[in-house]
Amino acid sequence: KAGVTQTPRYLIKTRGQQVTLSCSPISGHRSVSWYQQTPGQGLQFLFEYFSETQRNKGNFPGRFSGRQFSNSRSEMNVSTLELGDSALYLCASSAPGTAYNEQFFGPGTRLTVL
Amino acid sequence: GDSVTQMEGPVTLSEEAFLTINCTYTATGYPSLFWYVQYPGEGLQLLLKATKADDKGSNKGFEATYRKETTSFHLEKGSVQVSDSAVYFCALSRSQGAQKLVFGQGTRLTINP
Numbered sequence: 001k002a003g004v005t006q007t008p009r010y011l012i013k014t015r016g017q018q019v020t021l022s023c024s025p026i027s028g029h030r031s032v033s034w035y036q037q038t039p040g041q042g043l044q045f046l047f048e049y050f051s052e053t054q055r056n057k058g059n060f061p062g063r064f065s066g067r068q069f070s071n072s073r074s075e076m077n078v079s080t081l082e083l084g085d086s087a088l089y090l091c092a093s094s095a096p097g098t099a100y101n102e103q104f105f106g107p108g109t110r111l112t113v114l
Numbered sequence: 115g116d117s118v119t120q121m122e123g124p125v126t127l128s129e130e131a132f133l134t135i136n137c138t139y140t141a142t143g144y145p146s147l148f149w150y151v152q153y154p155g156e157g158l159q160l161l162l163k164a165t166k167a168d169d170k171g172s173n174k175g176f177e178a179t180y181r182k183e184t185t186s187f188h189l190e191k192g193s194v195q196v197s198d199s200a201v202y203f204c205a206l207s208r209s210q211g212a213q214k215l216v217f218g219q220g221t222r223l224t225i226n227p
């Protein structure tokens with residue numbers, strides 16, 4: 001079974017631009033979560049989507065948004081990029097009814113904001 | 115709010131040494147506890163998990179026991195290998211409905227031959 005895939009793997013943008021990152025979950029998984037990883041703040045939860053609905057949200061500004069499609073693929077968007085948005089963005093998927101909240105992570109998208 | 119605290123890194127050991135990475139948590143109720151590992155240039159991989167008090171998670175020679183009384187989930191391995199060099203994250207999840215992991219800050223482990 002293929003793992004979680006994320007595209008693109010690397011991205012360079014300039015301040016003020018916007019960016020869209022994509023995540024394809026493991027087949028059959030309906031929950032997709034997004035995390036931001038930075039050296040200073042570590043791993044922080046952004047949001048989670050389940051069956052096309054945002055089910056949980058972390059403490060990030062409204063510039064960070066996401067959506068999920070009917071095939072469970074998810075995108076996250078960051079508008080008006082700031083230097084501090086440079087990070088590794090990880091998505092994770094999990095199966096419905098998973099008892100232990102086990103999440104499977106993709107390799108991440110490395111975003112650099114110049 | 116919920117939080118996870120790991121021992122400060124980096125940790126450097128010689129091959130075949132004993133490893134302990136401390137992890138304590140703050141959360142109400144009975145969270146599920148996890149150890150994830152991140153190899154250079156890769157995403158996170160689940161190493162082991164425990165879902166209730168006194169459960170022991172184990173995988174690839176690593177072990178961790180869910181201690182409710184000390185709110186701890188320390189990671190141990192009896193004999194480390196060079197291939198164990200990575201960053202290790204302790205994490206918790208409170209709700210079985212919503213998938214949200216709260217991570218510790220990570221501990222970078224380097225094993226020298």
